[in-house]
Amino acid sequence: MSGEIKINNYNDDGREFIQGIFYKDQSFGEPPLFLNQKYPASAVAVEEALVLCLPKSDFMKLLDENPAVSIRIIENLAQRLYYKSVMAAEMSTQEPEHRVLKLIDHGIAYFNFKKDENGYLINFTRQQIGDLTGLRVETVIRTIKTLEKKGVLKIINRKVYR
Amino acid sequence: MSGEIKINNYNDDGREFIQGIFYKDQSFGEPPLFLNQKYPASAVAVEEALVLCLPKSDFMKLLDENPAVSIRIIENLAQRLYYKSVMAAEMSTQEPEHRVLKLIDHGIAYFNFKKDENGYLINFTRQQIGDLTGLRVETVIRTIKTLEKKGVLKIINRKVYR
DNA sequence: CTTGTTTTATGATTTAAGTCATAAAACGCA
DNA sequence: TGCGTTTTATGACTTAAATCATAAAACAAG
Structure with a gap:
């Protein structure tokens, strides 16, 4: 809520x-x-x-009596499976820059990142990005610096914008 | 089919x-x-x-007219999401032995591995295990050898049993 | 049976990310 | 306003897995 x-x-x-x-x-x-x-x-x-x-019994009852809710649940699970599929491929084969960028771009589309005059504010700490991508904090920090140098994102007093 | x-x-x-x-x-x-x-x-x-x-329209019609199918689809997506969640955590934080073993044990539960007198035959090539776990063939080969030495699985003329 | 391909195997070497150490800036809060 | 904690930051060093090279065994196809 x-x-x-x-x-x-x-x-x-x-x-x-x-x-x-x-x-x-x-x-x-x-x-x-x-x-x-x-x-x-x-x-x-x-x-x-x-x-x-919601207790399981109530939840199941809701689904039983309300096919439209089932569809919503399916859509929701499909969305999460989609995210996990994309990230699994990233995490197993791609290098840090690619992984971090993919996570950030996914976040813009599906997490509640706000847009302002600098672009989208990536509302994650470096540690969180690491824990989401399977990288260590130091690696994330260095990767983000590199991405900034390459001009694909901005760092404005320590906050990341894309 | x-x-x-x-x-x-x-x-x-x-x-x-x-x-x-x-x-x-x-x-x-x-x-x-x-x-x-x-x-x-x-x-x-x-x-x-x-x-x-199955064309999308037919599939959606099937779901609309048949709530029981929706539930089956939900269960199926839930199963796949579960697998991906477990493997994502493995792949990002665990070492090769753990990853390979987790995949094998998942395979026993959900892929069609057959059991015989030597145990479950792991019906994957080393390359496939690598592509499923994000490891390279050589690493998988060495990891499986180590796991055999530790006695957690068997290699009987190149086939892996668990 | 022969031949080409795939799979398993092993050793040597490289390298990218992890680890370790340290610190400054920012934040939270009493 | 001061103090402890979290977050960002950087440099030096280590290490585990990737890479590279090579080959034997197994398999598949003609």
Whole structure:
């Protein structure tokens, strides 16, 4: 309903990977419900957030009685699968510059980045970009500097614009 | 309807990434339909295959008139999203041994690996494992050897069993 | 059976990203 | 207003996986 939630994992040595970030009017956590699986990740509030929790039975009832909702859910899952497919290919084969840029451009299209006179403000910390792309902070910082030098994005007092 | 299909991408320098592999009774390629997006990947027959192509309009009609099909589609997308989430976390933070093992164990659960007296036969080439995990063939070969030495899987005349 | 291709295999070398160390700037808050 | 924390930043060094080279075994096709 409001705020910002990240879905994440930690690997064996405590390194974080962010599966996705969700904002107002978005939903998360459905897939395991349909599979009777355990949640493969955690949900963490990045800022104060209000989240509506729907019991599985109510959710299933909603779907049963309301085909239009099913379609919306399908569209939503399709969107998330699309993002994951694109990022998986990026993360496994492309170099840092490509990965960071892809994430940023995806963010412009699907996260709530605001546009002002400098362009779109990329509302992620370097650490978050790293955790979303599988890179380390230092690498992200250096990569963003390189991208700025190449003129594909701007850094205006430490904030990234595209 | 039969055969084996891989969904893949090639990066800028021709390196392949396999998004997924599909067999009899499975479906693929739906997400972009719901998003009116271009296909972000290609489909390639790995062996002789027979594929049923359903026009978008027919498919949508099927969903509209048949809520039970919607639920099946949701379950299917949820399954694929689940796989991608798990593999994304693996690929970005875990080391080769972990990645390869995770893929193999997922394959046992969801691809059509057959069990015989030696255990489950992992019906992938080293190259395919590499393209699915973002590793190079040589790394996969060495990793599998290490895993064999550790006793977590068997290599019987070049075939991998788990 | 022969021949060309794919798959598995192994050793040597390179390199890009990770790691480690350190610090300044910015932010949050009591 | 001062103090602890987070974020951005940079340089030096290390390392794990990629790359390169080479080859044997297995397989496929004629």
